[in-house]
Amino acid sequence: MVRLEGVAKRFPGGGGVLGVDLEVGEGEVFVLLGASGSGKTTLLHLVAGLHLPDAGRVFLGGKEVTHLPPERRQVGYVFQDQALWPHLTALDHLLLVMPKPDRKEALGLLERVGLLDHAHKRPHQLSGGQRQRVALVRALARRPQVLLLDEPYSALDPVLREELRLEVRTLLKEQGTTALHVTHDPEEAMLLADRVGVMSQGRLLQVGSPKEVYLHPNSLESFLAFGRANLLRRDGEVLAFRQEWASPGGSLIAEVLERRELRGEVLCRVRLEWGEAWVRLEARPGERLHLKIDPLLHFPAP
Amino acid sequence: MTHNPPFARAPVAAWPWLLAGLLALPLLALFLRGFPALPGTAKDLDVVLTSLLLATAGSLITLALALGLAVLGVLGGVGRTLEALLLLGYLVPPFVTSIGVLYSLQAFGVRIYGVPGILLAWALHYAPLAYLLLKPQVRVALGLLAAARVHGVGGAKALQVFLPPLLPPLLVAGGTLYLALLGNFGVPAVLGLPERVYVLPTLAYARLLSPTAQDPLGEAAALGLWLGLLALPVVLLGRAGLLEAKEPLLPPARPAYRLPFALYALLALLLVLLGLLREALLNPYTGAWDPVFARALDLPLVQKGLRNSLLLALGATLLLLLLALALRPFPGLLRRVRGVLDLHYLLPGTLLGVGLILLLAPTPLYATPWLLLLAYLLNFAALALRALEGGLGVEGAVLAGRVHGLGRLRAWLRIGYPLLLPSAFAGAFLIFPLAFAEITLSALLYAPGAETIGVAVLSAINGGLYREASALGLVLMAFSALALLGRPRW
Numbered sequence: 001m002v003r004l005e006g007v008a009k010r011f012p013g014g015g016g017v018l019g020v021d022l023e024v025g026e027g028e029v030f031v032l033l034g035a036s037g038s039g040k041t042t043l044l045h046l047v048a049g050l051h052l053p054d055a056g057r058v059f060l061g062g063k064e065v066t067h068l069p070p071e072r073r074q075v076g077y078v079f080q081d082q083a084l085w086p087h088l089t090a091l092d093h094l095l096l097v098m099p100k101p102d103r104k105e106a107l108g109l110l111e112r113v114g115l116l117d118h119a120h121k122r123p124h125q126l127s128g129g130q131r132q133r134v135a136l137v138r139a140l141a142r143r144p145q146v147l148l149l150d151e152p153y154s155a156l157d158p159v160l161r162e163e164l165r166l167e168v169r170t171l172l173k174e175q176g177t178t179a180l181h182v183t184h185d186p187e188e189a190m191l192l193a194d195r196v197g198v199m200s201q202g203r204l205l206q207v208g209s210p211k212e213v214y215l216h217p218n219s220l221e222s223f224l225a226f227g228r229a230n231l232l233r234r235d236g237e238v239l240a241f242r243q244e245w246a247s248p249g250g251s252l253i254a255e256v257l258e259r260r261e262l263r264g265e266v267l268c269r270v271r272l273e274w275g276e277a278w279v280r281l282e283a284r285p286g287e288r289l290h291l292k293i294d295p296l297l298h299f300p301a302p
Numbered sequence: 303m304t305h306n307p308p309f310a311r312a313p314v315a316a317w318p319w320l321l322a323g324l325l326a327l328p329l330l331a332l333f334l335r336g337f338p339a340l341p342g343t344a345k346d347l348d349v350v351l352t353s354l355l356l357a358t359a360g361s362l363i364t365l366a367l368a369l370g371l372a373v374l375g376v377l378g379g380v381g382r383t384l385e386a387l388l389l390l391g392y393l394v395p396p397f398v399t400s401i402g403v404l405y406s407l408q409a410f411g412v413r414i415y416g417v418p419g420i421l422l423a424w425a426l427h428y429a430p431l432a433y434l435l436l437k438p439q440v441r442v443a444l445g446l447l448a449a450a451r452v453h454g455v456g457g458a459k460a461l462q463v464f465l466p467p468l469l470p471p472l473l474v475a476g477g478t479l480y481l482a483l484l485g486n487f488g489v490p491a492v493l494g495l496p497e498r499v500y501v502l503p504t505l506a507y508a509r510l511l512s513p514t515a516q517d518p519l520g521e522a523a524a525l526g527l528w529l530g531l532l533a534l535p536v537v538l539l540g541r542a543g544l545l546e547a548k549e550p551l552l553p554p555a556r557p558a559y560r561l562p563f564a565l566y567a568l569l570a571l572l573l574v575l576l577g578l579l580r581e582a583l584l585n586p587y588t589g590a591w592d593p594v595f596a597r598a599l600d601l602p603l604v605q606k607g608l609r610n611s612l613l614l615a616l617g618a619t620l621l622l623l624l625l626a627l628a629l630r631p632f633p634g635l636l637r638r639v640r641g642v643l644d645l646h647y648l649l650p651g652t653l654l655g656v657g658l659i660l661l662l663a664p665t666p667l668y669a670t671p672w673l674l675l676l677a678y679l680l681n682f683a684a685l686a687l688r689a690l691e692g693g694l695g696v697e698g699a700v701l702a703g704r705v706h707g708l709g710r711l712r713a714w715l716r717i718g719y720p721l722l723l724p725s726a727f728a729g730a731f732l733i734f735p736l737a738f739a740e741i742t743l744s745a746l747l748y749a750p751g752a753e754t755i756g757v758a759v760l761s762a763i764n765g766g767l768y769r770e771a772s773a774l775g776l777v778l779m780a781f782s783a784l785a786l787l788g789r790p791r792w
Contacts, residue, residue, distance in 0.1 A: 071706075071708055071709050076705075079702060085703070085717050085721070142706055
């Protein structure tokens with residue numbers, strides 16, 4: 001459905017994407033995960049036609065669209081800042097972008113996201129969550145070949161964010177919509193993605209299922225993209241493991257230095273032979289433990 | 303290798319540059335004609351020095367006044383109504399300010415012609431402009447001061463964090479004031495000419511009308527070049543160094559600061575208004591109630607002036623807004639054209655006026671109202687373009703429309719232009735009153751029989767019809783107040 005071949009775009013002030021190859025299948029929810037400035041949003045802009053690539057080709061639905069203006073690419077876009085039109089009502093947003101404006105269908109979409117009673121309200125009369133829902137159904141209203149979502153929940157409070165992202169995933173799957181979703185939140189990536197692509201410094205480092213990339217990162221950057229990382233240096237290499245990969249038993253000696261509780265889970269700061277680390281297990285400060293870390297990843301030191 | 307699609311192709315053609323060059327022709331004509339006549343007579347050089355000193359002194363006085371007002375405004379949390387009261391002083395045409403101040407002080411036996419009068423009228427008229435420029439900057443600087451006080455820095459030491467960051471904004475605001483004062487014609491025409499205090503714009507005007515001048519156009523062009531030379535360093539100064547902060551840390555507003563602010567705004571307005579009202583409503587000999595409005599509006603020159611000014615101002619406003627709307631979707635072209643148009647607005651109007659005479663005197667356009675319309679278009683175009691540059695997020699909203707399938711034209715028609723309407727409305731209410739009461743260009747370029755209201759007021763003063771001039775000043779004030787309606791509300 002979406003195919004990128006060697007797509008590159010550099011900006012005079014730095015940043016951009018460097019030769020990305022990617023294929024997203026029909027009905028798939030693909031999440032691009034990476035830190036700020038890694039090139040995720042640029043990649044979405046290249047798919048949408050908001051930027052033109054310096055090199056490479058973009059295909060949507062098997063047709064090359066590299067040279068097409070945004071309005072001829074048939075994509076839907078949920079922008080980070082929503083980009084709603086302040087002079088239009090929620091219903092007008094949908095009618096304006098529909099190839100054949102159909103009031104009944106538009107109202108149906110609004111009803112689907114619980115906004116039927118707000119159909120005639122303008123953006124400033126809606127709450128943050130309602131605005132984000134309008135942005136979502138506006139993007140779906142033109143029946144896009146691919147839906148592009150650029151950190152759509154970043155401006156929302158945590159409760160609403162959690163509620164909305166599950167709702168969106170259900171909606172996308174119900175409609176069989178292909179989606180390319182950008183986020184820097186590993187939890188969001190794990191929750192929403194059929195497949196994840198990790199981006200760093202303009203490159204697509206690894207593509208796979210969320211579990212695969214989480215458990216078997218192919219680089220230190222991929223490993224770090226999922227957060228909760230312990231990095232310890234030893235003999236020119238970096239030993240990396242996540243807090244939850246440590247468990248009692250095994251041959252490693254650990255001295256517990258500090259204990260903290262965080263949202264129902266206990267984290268301990270421990271001293272290992274290679275340095276200090278945070279691990280998720282129950283222990284008391286001063287206690288000496290035998291630990292097993294599995295997997296323990298080895299990366300060349302940067 | 304990819305090819306740029308037509309929609310994204312940058313406007314690299316030469317014609318925007320040609321257009322920009324065409325728009326700059328009046329300045330080129332002025333340079334070519336004025337350069338051989340430089341440096342001018344000893345009297346000219348005296349006037350150059352007077353202009354420089356007066357504009358510098360006026361800028362410093364006005365800047366100090368505006369800084370005080372800005373500090374009071376921020377600390378007092380002054381609201382829109384009080385600010386509008388202050389702003390009204392700037393919307394009144396400067397020559398009307400002069401007439402008002404003159405007659406108000408005459409009531410107390412104070413004769414205010416000459417340098418003191420010019421400086422006072424300038425300070426009263428331009429302090430609100432400087433206030434508007436300085437207030438956001440003072441807000442940030444006071445935030446820095448508050449942060450310093452939180453960390454225990456007080457007294458004179460605290461000024462170290464307040465004043466140095468304010469210096470670049472003060473320089474920018476001072477530069478804007480200097481340009482405005484240097485090019486101002488109305489105030490020195492009303493308060494300077496009777497005392498034979500000339501500045502460059504009034505001397506150029508006098509030379510053009512002088513029956514004894516050997517080469518009036520060449521001499522006026524040379525004076526215009528002097529104006530340009532005095533203005534150029536400030537035009538090049540730019541706007542670097544302005545302070546920015548999203549939410550400066552400020553102490554809660556203290557109403558006590560509003561009182562001196564309100565008193566100043568009221569006194570400044572009354573100083574202009576009372577003199578005009580007294581002259582327009584009371585018989586100066588008997589002190590009896592004798593309104594002169596009907597007589598003033600009945601003067602044939604005034605009737606013509608009102609009609610012409612109305613048509614010219616309406617025509618210029620509409621054409622400029624249409625032009626600005628048409629150019630808005632083409633930011634590259636807009637930038638090139640606006641570079642020249644900014645010069646026409648920033649540089650003293652005398653340069654443009656004399657330049658247009660030099661350029662168009664041999665054409666049928668000369669001595670017709672169309673020449674004045676062209677001058678208004680060139681002079682106020684920068685305002686129209688800047689007004690429509692507002693509406694932050696318009697580009698993003700249009701792009702969002704295009705991503706969702708709307709063609710470029712439809713996206714602008716359905717999304718971009720509706721979002722720009724408040725800015726266009728504000729622009730219209732800014733340009734119309736300025737064009738309606740314009741005097742610098744119209745004094746130089748009016749066609750016989752097609753005088754503007756500004757020229758009519760000036761003629762009334764020169765003809766000794768002071769009461770009628772005051773009544774007309776009040777009418778112009780009322781028109782100028784219209785601009786307050788255009789303050790953006792979104």
